[in-house]
Amino acid sequence: MINLSVRKQTSEVQELNMTAMCDVIFLLLIYMMFTTKPEVIYTVLDVSKPAADKSITSPGPQIPMVEIIILQKEYRICGKRVDVAGLEGYLHQLAEIDSSQNIILKCAPDSAHEQLIETLNLCNLAKLNNIAVMSM
Numbered sequence: 001m002i003n004l005s006v007r008k009q010t011s012e013v014q015e016l017n018m019t020a021m022c023d024v025i026f027l028l029l030i031y032m033m034f035t036t037k038p039e040v041i042y043t044v045l046d047v048s049k050p051a052a053d054k055s056i057t058s059p060g061p062q063i064p065m066v067e068i069i070i071l072q073k074e075y076r077i078c079g080k081r082v083d084v085a086g087l088e089g090y091l092h093q094l095a096e097i098d099s100s101q102n103i104i105l106k107c108a109p110d111s112a113h114e115q116l117i118e119t120l121n122l123c124n125l126a127k128l129n130n131i132a133v134m135s136m
Contacts, residue, residue, distance in 0.1 A: 095126040
């Protein structure tokens with residue numbers, strides 16, 4: 001005899017295996033990341049550049065950055081020991097050559113704050129304005 005019993009439908013929802021779905025999503029994401037090539041729009045843009053201004057002259061050769069080290073009781077310019085008078089004379093000579101010269105002041109941790117102020121004042125008197133200050 002044939003059993004014709006009807007299966008009852010249950011209201012239980014079967015769970016989906018999310019691990020497999022996440023694996024597929026990540027594989028697709030990785031595939032898309034490695035296979036797509038963004039269009040470089042900068043190579044396609046047509047930009048007209050302005051012509052160079054002929055009235056501007058190029059600056060002459062610049063002296064490299066001058067390094068002044070401020071130690072506890074002395075100054076050093078490019079490694080040479082100088083006193084305050086020698087520092088002042090050097091800064092005035094430097095300003096006569098090029099007043100836009102770059103100067104870096106390196107302060108030792110044990111140097112007095114007054115020495116830095118005095119050096120900045122000497123640079124100001126010599127009309128040197130491109131000054132950077134750093135600690136060692």
